[in-house]
Each structure stands twice: as C-alpha cells, then as structure tokens.
Amino acid sequence: MNRRRCATAAITVVCALTVLASTGQAFAAPEPPPTAGTGATAPGTPGAPKKSLEEVRKEIDALYRKAASATDAYNLAEERAEKQSAEIVRLAQEIVKGEARIDDLKNRAGAAARAQYRGGGLPPEAELVLTDDPQLFLDGAGRIQQGHKATKDLLGELTRAQADLAAYSKDAGSQWKKLEASRVKREKAKKEINDRIAAAKKLEDRLEKAERARLIKLEQQAEYKAQTSWLSSGVLKDISADASEPGKKAIEFATAQIGKPYVWGAEGPGSYDCSGLTSKAWAAAGRTIPRTSQEQWRLLPRIDVKDMRPGDLIIYHADASHVGMYIGDGAIVHAPRPGRNVTIAGAGSMAILGVVRPDK
Known part of the structure; x- marks a missing residue:
C-alpha cells in the first residue's frame, strides 16, 4: 500500500512539474548548463569582469531573501x-x-x-x-x-x-x-x-532579454534540483495524513489566490506576501494565526515533517523569512517574491526550516 501510494504521489508530482514548467510559474525539468563564457555583466565600473548568470541569479536571490526578512x-x-x-x-x-x-x-x-x-x-x-x-x-x-x-x-x-x-x-x-x-x-x-528590491530589479534590468529568459530557467532548475533531492530522500512515504476540515478550507482559500501578484506587506484581496497569504487563508478557515512567518514559526505548534498533513505551514530558510502552505503530494502554494505571482511549487524547492500546524 505504501509503495503504491509513493508511486501515485511521485506521478502526481512529475505531472505537476510538467504543467508548471509549461506555465513558467514554479519549476521545470533541468536543461544543459550554460556554455563556458555565458554570463552577465556585473554591476560596477566599466570593464569589470563579467559574472556568470548563475552568480547573478544567486545575488538576486540573496537580495530578495533579505527583502523578505525585512x-x-x-x-x-x-x-x-x-x-x-x-x-x-x-x-x-x-x-x-x-x-x-x-x-x-x-x-x-x-x-x-x-x-x-x-x-x-x-x-x-x-x-x-x-x-x-x-x-x-x-x-x-x-x-x-x-x-x-x-x-x-x-x-x-x-x-x-x-x-x-x-x-x-x-x-x-x-x-x-x-x-x-x-x-x-x-x-x-x-x-x-x-x-x-530596487537593487535586485536593477540587476535584472541590466540583463538582455535572452539572459532574463535564461535567468528564469536557472531559477526553475535550482528549484527542481532541490525538490528532486527532497523527494529522493523518501520523505513522501511517511507523509500520508489527510487535511483537517479547517485545513481543507485554508487550502481552498489559498489556492483560489493563485495568479495574484506578490506585494510586500499585502494581505489581499488583490495581492499577498508569503505570510499575508497563509494568515488570511487560515483566517478564512476560522483560525487566527500570527501575521509574519517568523512569528508563525515562533508561536505555532511544530510538527515533524513525516507527520505533516495538507494545510500545515512549511517555514523556510534559517531566519524563517518565508512560508508556504503544504497542499499534499509534495507541493505547496505560496507567494514567492516581488515580480512573481501566487503559485504552486515543490515543498522541497527551498531550504526547509520546519513545519507548524495552525489547528493543532
């Protein structure tokens, strides 16, 4: 039964990856790495050595991470x-x-x-x-x-x-x-x-159109690699609990926001930041939870990943600066960052700090 469930979950995730790759919203199958010499001009004085596009991606990601913490x-x-x-x-x-x-x-x-x-x-x-x-x-x-x-x-x-x-x-x-x-x-x-955010956008704006498209591919590849590694650990075989009734309502609310833009400090209805989405989703389910991802991590009951069920919140990064809602089959719904929309992504596509349960 567990083997069959794992196979079903794996198939579901692969299908989700394929769909998401086609829309360009979450993560895609890996592509061959860029050829030597492919890169983007680093910010700075004229004549400065070029940074690779991957280095630029990491720099932009770090800027958005710091913006999320702020x-x-x-x-x-x-x-x-x-x-x-x-x-x-x-x-x-x-x-x-x-x-x-x-x-x-x-x-x-x-x-x-x-x-x-x-x-x-x-x-x-x-x-x-x-x-x-x-x-x-x-x-x-x-x-x-x-x-x-x-x-x-x-x-x-x-x-x-x-x-x-x-x-x-x-x-x-x-x-x-x-x-x-x-x-x-x-x-x-x-x-x-x-x-x-301005620094990150400045970096992106300096890229050529083809480089920006390639940057998105690199983001997707990094997420796919992390998600694949997480799934290959066998984590899904231990995750089998069903959502609670409030959890189902929270998921229904959160997934209904897919496609709406990320705006920092926003709590809806037209836009959200990551914790604005999760706090409003659980409010719609009749549960008041802390507003920020860091307070959600600090104050809500913590759950082992193996005991996770749909509706639980996954907290990401060492500073608890990001949060997504687990919806089952190895996926989350979340508001990623400025310039992106509320979407579905792999639960393991970012560094997991831990899991909390609003209705424990």
Whole structure:
C-alpha cells in the first residue's frame, strides 16, 4: 500500500512539474548548463569582469531573501503598532472616565463640607457634646460613626481614583514611546525592503532579454534540483495524513489566490506576501494565526515533517523569512517574491526550516 501510494504521489508530482514548467510559474525539468563564457555583466565600473548568470541569479536571490526578512520585520512592527494604538485608545478612554470619577468624588466631598457649614460650622462631635438629650446623644453618636465611615470611604475612593488615573497616564506615555519605536522600525524596514528590491530589479534590468529568459530557467532548475533531492530522500512515504476540515478550507482559500501578484506587506484581496497569504487563508478557515512567518514559526505548534498533513505551514530558510502552505503530494502554494505571482511549487524547492500546524 505504501509503495503504491509513493508511486501515485511521485506521478502526481512529475505531472505537476510538467504543467508548471509549461506555465513558467514554479519549476521545470533541468536543461544543459550554460556554455563556458555565458554570463552577465556585473554591476560596477566599466570593464569589470563579467559574472556568470548563475552568480547573478544567486545575488538576486540573496537580495530578495533579505527583502523578505525585512518584510517580516515591517509586518511585525505594523502589527505591534496597531495593538499599541488600540491600547492607547483604551487608556485614553479610561483616563476620561477616571477624570469624571474624580470630579464626582470631589463634588460629593464639597457637598458634605457645605452641609457642615450650613450647620453653623461646628463639627458633629461638638454639636453632640452640647446636647442634653440622652436619646439624641445616642442617635447622634451613631450618625457620626456612619459619617466618619462614609468620609473615610469617600477619601479612599478618591485616592484610588487618582492613583488609577496616574497609572493610566503613565501607561499611555509608555505606549506612545513603544508606538514611536515601532514607527521607527517600520520606516527602517520599509527603506531596506525598497532598497533590496530596487537593487535586485536593477540587476535584472541590466540583463538582455535572452539572459532574463535564461535567468528564469536557472531559477526553475535550482528549484527542481532541490525538490528532486527532497523527494529522493523518501520523505513522501511517511507523509500520508489527510487535511483537517479547517485545513481543507485554508487550502481552498489559498489556492483560489493563485495568479495574484506578490506585494510586500499585502494581505489581499488583490495581492499577498508569503505570510499575508497563509494568515488570511487560515483566517478564512476560522483560525487566527500570527501575521509574519517568523512569528508563525515562533508561536505555532511544530510538527515533524513525516507527520505533516495538507494545510500545515512549511517555514523556510534559517531566519524563517518565508512560508508556504503544504497542499499534499509534495507541493505547496505560496507567494514567492516581488515580480512573481501566487503559485504552486515543490515543498522541497527551498531550504526547509520546519513545519507548524495552525489547528493543532
């Protein structure tokens, strides 16, 4: 049964590779390596030695990888800024309520003082001493005791309200500082993202049309080689679990986005980055998960690759800067990078860091 299942999976993957190769979206069968001397002019001063097209491919890939890592930093700072802004709003509401409460308590304290003034200005104890009626004395003693307790309670409540107000004000100030720090991180990450993407596009734009086409082939060959190596390890023979019901819904959402462009920081509906796609897919399945691939790796339950099932998220690269959703038969759906669309690719076409399960 396992051998038959492996054969079926292998056939499915090969078919998928063939289809994807024809569309130019994921990976293709390897082609003969470029002949000696084939290359692209490296950026720099005129007369600089030429870099091979493969070297240029690796350089572009490294730039996009760094942009992806910066995108995660941007998304995390954005998420934290939203939470901090919401907390500032909540604290501001508490401060308004606290100020109103203090005004009310001060008014009640003032009313008590005015009542004493209308009584001749004498404190209740003095008035009690001056009475010669024993029953009035006893009744008055009780009222004085109650009055003292009420005054003590009023002052205690006023003190607590003032302390709460001071705490809310301090917390609001702290949240403002955190919000500003998140804004600075966001702007720094945004600049790095734009710089890396611009550098990668500049490298691509310097290539001739034939070289750009060849570059795409090289990308596909690198993915195919990694995927073939992953499959040849026999990993699929241990992966046999079916998707959960929420997992099926997440896959349905994610695969419906195929063909939409990658845009860093995007969460749909017209475009996505890698973690924007996975977080929205699982939100559509009724599960709220962290926004970034790094937080998904840090916070979601981890699963052994052999126990992986469709709907699980595969985290890639040592810095957890990329994520795709496993859809079965050795494939993922993911948003690759700028200049590419949401597509299906080999689950092993990139360096796997690990697997996480949103609905464990």
